Amino acid sequence: MPGLPRRVLLIGAAVGPLAACSLDTDKLIRPAHLPAAGQVLASTGDIPVGSGKVVADTVLTQPTAGVFKGFVARCTHAGCVLPDVSGDTINCPCHGSRFELDGAVARGPAILPLTPVAITVRGNEIVAG
Numbered sequence: 001m002p003g004l005p006r007r008v009l010l011i012g013a014a015v016g017p018l019a020a021c022s023l024d025t026d027k028l029i030r031p032a033h034l035p036a037a038g039q040v041l042a043s044t045g046d047i048p049v050g051s052g053k054v055v056a057d058t059v060l061t062q063p064t065a066g067v068f069k070g071f072v073a074r075c076t077h078a079g080c081v082l083p084d085v086s087g088d089t090i091n092c093p094c095h096g097s098r099f100e101l102d103g104a105v106a107r108g109p110a111i112l113p114l115t116p117v118a119i120t121v122r123g124n125e126i127v128a129g
């Protein structure tokens, strides 16, 4: 850019992404409220095979037909809310971590898998506990 000293451009390039990241992170970190044992979370038909859905503060997934998993909807990197499941990954909006449908880390910076939530399938319902 003509007219701007090279040093100003380099500082702006380094600080800009950090400033945007901290603003988003502040808005997305809040404690998770785990479901009470016996609470009905969803119908099995609501959770797509090969994907999942966030219900309140719980991520419910169905990696393969008839196999359901539950996780706390918080990223293990810095605790941001995991808002939804996109296709076959659970994506954190804060710093880009991605998790597989079984909770394993698909891409960092997170290094720990998602925290499991105990769930049980009763008939057509997915129940906490």
Ligand code: FES
Binding pocket: 075, 076, 077, 078, 079, 080, 092, 093, 094, 095, 096, 097, 108, 109, 110
């Ligand atoms: S909180 Fe940093 S990637 Fe999720």
